[in-house]
Amino acid sequence: MQNNSSESKQFIIKRLEEEYNYKKITFLIENPDKSEKDFIENEITIIKKTNDEFDRKCNLTDDEVYEEIKKEKKYLNSCKYATTSEIEEFLKHSLKQYREKFKHTEKKGFKSIFYNTKLKNFLKTEKNINVKENKSLLLKGEKLNLSERYTIANKILKIDSKLRILNIQDLQKYQLLAYILGCDKDNARNLMNGTYKSKDRDLTDFFNDLGLNQ
Structure with a gap:
């Protein structure tokens, strides 16, 4: 069981690495004045917003979820021809799907940890490079x-x-x-x-x- 968990994490990390490289190239092509550090910080901002919204939806009450569902186009279309009991059944089924989709999972945190680790390692490497470069640029200290x-x-x-x-x-x-x-x-x-x-x-x-x- 532990091996399966380890393999699952390795698979997720591999996928995140592939996603990272693809997104980084796309970001730098579209933003030639930006750096890899800008890309990482931008991704961290996006991930935080996504996670915050995910957490908000995880903590909604059933009534609040129903209100969310009622705003969806799928619900509005169903109401045109459905009976009251059919609408109620639709809402119950949609609530179940909603709860399955928005629930706290360990997997959700991997992406945030991955990109924050990338930023930490990047800043560490950048600092080491700057120290070496700065020493070579000094005149009499x-x-x-x-x-x-x-x-x-x-x-x-x-x-x-x-x-x-x-x-x-x-x-x-x-x-x-x-x-x-x-x-x-x-x-x-x-x-x-x-x-x-x-x-x-x-x-x-x-x-x-x-x-x-x-």
Whole structure:
């Protein structure tokens, strides 16, 4: 009996994995600006709403269930030609079906646990990646600010002068710089115009080590 339960859980998890991969691909295609994390959080929201509604229906009284049934198209169509006793019989049968459909089960919780575990694991992996990346981006123990990155790009790659000679509108130049530095267009414009405000470190020693001040 225990083996059957274990096999059942494994089957459910397998199906959830298949569903996860299919839905994730569909979500990312339809929302190119979103990430896998956005997909998982969206699914968790949907699952919570579905579970909340499921729980509400589980806890309805018989009279409340009858009211739910009476709103259905199937009931309204049946009332057109049925007698009073037939309608009563229909309601009793519908109530039984309703109770079978909406009852508390262990299976219902699997999906919520599955997606919350996915999110937890994703955030853990993302945190580990960020820690590794952040360490490699530190200069003398501190992260480079936007203006410092711009200064380095100019010193090594001559970004500013190369952008200025392009035969395109200024807004397009700001957008290109924004792409390169991973910032918004307004900050890119302020950098190129010299109006970006920040407390920059002296990078002389950094450039000396690279042999760029010789």
